[in-house]
Amino acid sequence: MAHPFTPLGETREAALFTIGAIARRLHDVLAEFVPPPDAHWESPIPPDGTEQIVHNDLAPWNLVRSAKGLVFIDWDGAAPGTRMWDLSYAAHGFVPLSPAVLVSSAGSGLRALAEGYRLDEAGRHGLATLLARRARSMYDLLAHGHATGQLPWSRLWDEGHGRVWLADAEWIERWATELRQALVATHS
Numbered sequence: 001m002a003h004p005f006t007p008l009g010e011t012r013e014a015a016l017f018t019i020g021a022i023a024r025r026l027h028d029v030l031a032e033f034v035p036p037p038d039a040h041w042e043s044p045i046p047p048d049g050t051e052q053i054v055h056n057d058l059a060p061w062n063l064v065r066s067a068k069g070l071v072f073i074d075w076d077g078a079a080p081g082t083r084m085w086d087l088s089y090a091a092h093g094f095v096p097l098s099p100a101v102l103v104s105s106a107g108s109g110l111r112a113l114a115e116g117y118r119l120d121e122a123g124r125h126g127l128a129t130l131l132a133r134r135a136r137s138m139y140d141l142l143a144h145g146h147a148t149g150q151l152p153w154s155r156l157w158d159e160g161h162g163r164v165w166l167a168d169a170e171w172i173e174r175w176a177t178e179l180r181q182a183l184v185a186t187h188s
Helices: 012-031 083-094 103-117 121-148 153-158 161-174 176-184
Strands: 052-054 063-066 069-072 079-081
Touching: 012 052, 012 069, 012 083, 012 103, 052 083, 083 103, 083 121, 103 121, 103 176, 121 153, 121 161, 121 176, 153 161, 161 176
Parallel strands: none
Antiparallel strands: 052 079, 063 069
16 A cells, blocks of 8 residues: 555656545546446435545545556446536545645645646646535534444544544635645746
8 A cells, every 4th residue: 555655756746746646537537437327326425426436535545556556446436427526535644734744845835736637727726625524524523423423433532533624724825825836836
């Protein structure tokens, strides 16, 4: 597994560019998938829209290095959603977006991920808008799971994941302007 995410023989930005490119190819392929009319989806967090089927858990803990390259696994959360909702979750885990990271480093990582994904300016603004909301959605899921005793969310809450997601969401909110600027400043 590729968790924690570490580049192999390449710079961090080059590795994040690669992750962005993989996510783009994945979304492009998934856009062609037409689910059967009676499909049932297990998506614990309502997405921001339903433009196509997305993975919903693009993260280092679901990325495997194989002889053929990097492969995303753990498709149990795949469901209708939007590309940017999926990419904002990937950004959180891969960049990462966390108080332990310098905002300048997070900004350069976001920019590399967006460049690999081939995001235009509107897409970069859209991604910036969703970053905190997507992180907070994980906190809300865990808080609700804790309150209702629903597994695995209550267990993850008890392990401290709720505090981590809340701290990350608050950090993203605090640095939202700088992260947005990093995403769009060098895009032409």
